[in-house]
């Protein structure tokens with residue numbers, strides 16, 4: 661979904677102060693073999709959220725060698741019973757492969773049609789660009805999935821955080837009227853998202 665590259669190499673110059681559709685290229689004389697390798701997905705990052713998922717991102721921000729190439733990759737570790745909660749990627753379709761464990765992968769379309777499948781090691785799934793999707797670990801062990809995107813910065817709108825953990829907060833009245841519930845119900849949900 662990203663624009664085509666205009667040169668062979670354009671490793672992002674992370675020290676540059678400007679960025680538009682992509683980051684400026686660092687001088688070719690400073691490019692090394694290490695710019696084309698990323699170790700960040702070797703291990704689960706030591707960050708866990710209340711959902712029991714750790715999404716470790718290999719996008720242009722963490723892996724500058726991806727700049728302008730229109731691709732990115734994530735590592736998704738989900739604890740037993742954990743969920744990668746409903747989210748969408750505004751700038752990319754997603755393809756994923758299950759490496760270990762058992763997940764329920766679900767998609768909901770803009771017409772609110774739900775598609776889902778239980779997947780195990782070696783199975784590949786695809787998520788059309790922009791659609792809301794999730795992965796629930798339905799197995800007894802940890803689940804490990806790698807996902808890839810056709811953007812160097814796919815973005816991720818995580819619905820529960822978008823609505824209940826925005827900063828500054830969305831007015832409570834918006835949420836009570838949106839979900840047709842009282843303030844206690846909204847505040848109860850919000851209280852779970854204070855990390």
Ligand code: GLV
Nearest residue numbers: 715734736744807
């Ligand atoms: C999984 O859905 C991911 O976005 O990595």
Ligand code: MN
Nearest residue numbers: 747749754793
């Ligand atoms: Mn996703």
